Amino acid sequence: xxxxxxxxxxxxxxxxxxxxxxxxxxxxxxxxxxxxxxxxxxxxxxxxxxxxxxxxxxxxxxxxxxxxxxxxxxxxxxxxxxxxxxxxxxxxxxxxxxxxxxxxxxxxxxxxxxxxxxxxxxxxxxxxxxxxxxxxxxxxxxxxxxxxxxx
Amino acid sequence: xxxxxxxxxxxxxxxxxxxxxxxxxxxxxxxxxxxxxxxxxxxxxxxxxxxxxxxxxxxxxxxxxxxxxxxxxxxxxxxxxxxxxxxxxxxxxxxxxxxxxxxxxxxxxxxxxxxxxxxxxxxxxxxxxxxxx
Numbered sequence: 544x545x546x547x548x549x550x551x552x553x554x555x556x557x558x559x560x561x562x563x564x565x566x567x568x569x570x571x572x573x574x575x576x577x578x579x580x581x582x583x584x585x586x587x588x589x590x591x592x593x594x595x596x597x598x599x600x601x602x603x604x605x606x607x608x609x610x611x612x613x614x615x616x617x618x619x620x621x622x623x624x625x626x627x628x629x630x631x632x633x634x635x636x637x638x639x640x641x642x643x644x645x646x647x648x649x650x651x652x653x654x655x656x657x658x659x660x661x662x663x664x665x666x667x668x669x670x671x672x673x674x675x676x677x678x679x680x681x682x683x684x685x686x687x688x689x690x691x692x693x694x
Numbered sequence: 695x696x697x698x699x700x701x702x703x704x705x706x707x708x709x710x711x712x713x714x715x716x717x718x719x720x721x722x723x724x725x726x727x728x729x730x731x732x733x734x735x736x737x738x739x740x741x742x743x744x745x746x747x748x749x750x751x752x753x754x755x756x757x758x759x760x761x762x763x764x765x766x767x768x769x770x771x772x773x774x775x776x777x778x779x780x781x782x783x784x785x786x787x788x789x790x791x792x793x794x795x796x797x798x799x800x801x802x803x804x805x806x807x808x809x810x811x812x813x814x815x816x817x818x819x820x821x822x823x824x825x826x827x
Contacts, residue, residue: 567726570722570725570726571726571727571757573722573726574719574722574723574725574726574727574754575723575726575754575757575758575761576712576713576758576761577757577761579761579764579765591768597769599757599760599764599769600760600763600764600769600772600775601753601756601757601760601775602727604727604753604756605726605727605728605729605753606728608727608728608729608730609728613728613730614731624731624733625733625739625742625743626743627731628752628779628782629751629752629753629779630778630779631776631777631778631779632752632753632756632776632777632779633774633775633776633777634774634775634776635773635774636772636773636774636775639769639770691744
């Protein structure tokens, strides 16, 4: 079923407020083989001049998944999660974030493009990440929905 | 903080050679990253979608690329990080991350990034912009 681009881009996705947890950052470091101790050991982070464990560069993507149904924004468009591929991901950084921070993430679907006669649909989402009035980072995600019935 | 010296077009970052990605790696990354999409961890779901097996999260490889860059410069110097996911990473694949400086503009360098498997398949391409001072 084709995605209704106008409806997708008009969708108001509620902002998400997330408390960054030390334990999760340490687990993420373990799961990604990160052996630099500033990402898992608070004493090492402080010795390197950080106030706490830093949020690593790609973890902002994970913060947005900290909700009961993190893929609702795409499945609500009629997309089967099993057919999705991650096409592109980018981050622009403005300031560091740390364990203990409360961050607000505001996503918005900014583009829906159909390719190969509707066999592929590219959905682009942009998310701003702020701490109080400070812009911390911006994230851009392109997901590719594969409509296997279309050739 | 110290400045990076002798960075010029063609400078290569020390490669990051990873261990093979096991099913355990994928289970841990699903939990730690919060990406619980079953296509990466549940063989039954992968087969129901017509696949032979689960495959690795693209964001796992992007996290490895971020490690490549933070091994080279402190994270606060990274201005941007971009990737395209160009091929699926199968279970037991052994990725290597590489980076090469392709532009130096004032105090910023642009680094071209790639993740390549042992069979030569490139799975991710990308770019980082980092501050040199």
